[in-house]
Amino acid sequence: MKIDVGKKILSANEEYAFKNSKVFVERKVLCLNMISSPGSGKTTILTRTINELKDKIRIGVIEGDVQTDMDAEKIRATGAPAVQIETGGACHLSAAQVNRALGELPVDRLDLIFIENVGNLVCPSAFELGETGKMAVLSVAEGDDKPAKYPAIFARSKALLINKTDLLAGGLIDFDMDRAKADARKLNKEIKIFAISAKTGDGMDKWHEWLKEQIEAVQRGPS
């Protein structure tokens, strides 16, 4: 009997994640897997980012929701291609679902694909989709204690967008920006943090610059 110890047995999800990652590397497309609580503003961030960058960057979106295709409709209104996945109860997207969605996107004509995962700060961080990197979104309305209480996604993200900073102006929300940033950095020294308001556009320029750098890095390929 011959045992092939060199072959790692992959789960079905890992198999599809590997296939997806090959697509992103070979086609030189940046893919960001966006993870947050429900209502942190992911879709608004995406529509504003697409509208502000569409002359420079070709963006496509894979939308994950438990139910409804409202978010894909909002993305399509910007002119960007979007594929909706309804998980029908499941709390995260799977790599197989993303693989099918990629078949419906014009991948060869895109620089950047956002995967908007199901609104859930816990489960999606445990499922690889083959993405180039994960990113987290946290709304100031959720509170500055979330990196400490839900560490996994902050530990695994390349970037963190702290959104809805416009709500801080009214003095109605207690959110200690320094604490949230320090707690996220305690979990992840490399994480890039951008405080933004997708509603007013405040702070979006630095996030866009970072996106452009990430796209350039992917297009250059491995160094």
Add this chain to the structure above:
Amino acid sequence: MKIDVGKKILSANEEYAFKNSKVFVERKVLCLNMISSPGSGKTTILTRTINELKDKIRIGVIEGDVQTDMDAEKIRATGAPAVQIETGGACHLSAAQVNRALGELPVDRLDLIFIENVGNLVCPSAFELGETGKMAVLSVAEGDDKPAKYPAIFARSKALLINKTDLLAGGLIDFDMDRAKADARKLNKEIKIFAISAKTGDGMDKWHEWLKEQIEAVQRGPS
């Protein structure tokens, strides 16, 4: 061979849920399983509710979090007994965890036990803990589309608290209260909805009245 078709095979979670529900029924304690996204204000609702009702109702709390015991500390500061469960990554509380926590609470000296589930609008709704009933919390900052997008918990809840109504005053948040209520009622005709601000106390009186009615119903026993 004799096959006992009358015996239903329960999952491990259902077994513990059944044990817990026996405790609540026999000791005539109302148990509410509170489910929401991270940062909807569950802990603030609980501390304010306990402080306002502690002369009339004896309340205990089981706190579920992925990590940290910050929430149990906040509850204990009110004088109410609280047990923290850290799930260490899991996205929902299990009935076995609640069963162990009940052993640490003075159940015989309580009228009401709140289970503050892990902040997650998807997974906890699928796991029975033996509670008298589920309830949902939705912050206006999360958006009025959440009942449509995450229907399961709204379909299964006895009550819905729409929290952080104080944020509506500044005009900074677009939240169509009628739409949120109508969508929740479309999923669940019986759901009681209370628009509250746990920060200012606005609307809390009706929620307290409802709690008292629920406790009286449990203390009367099955009719």
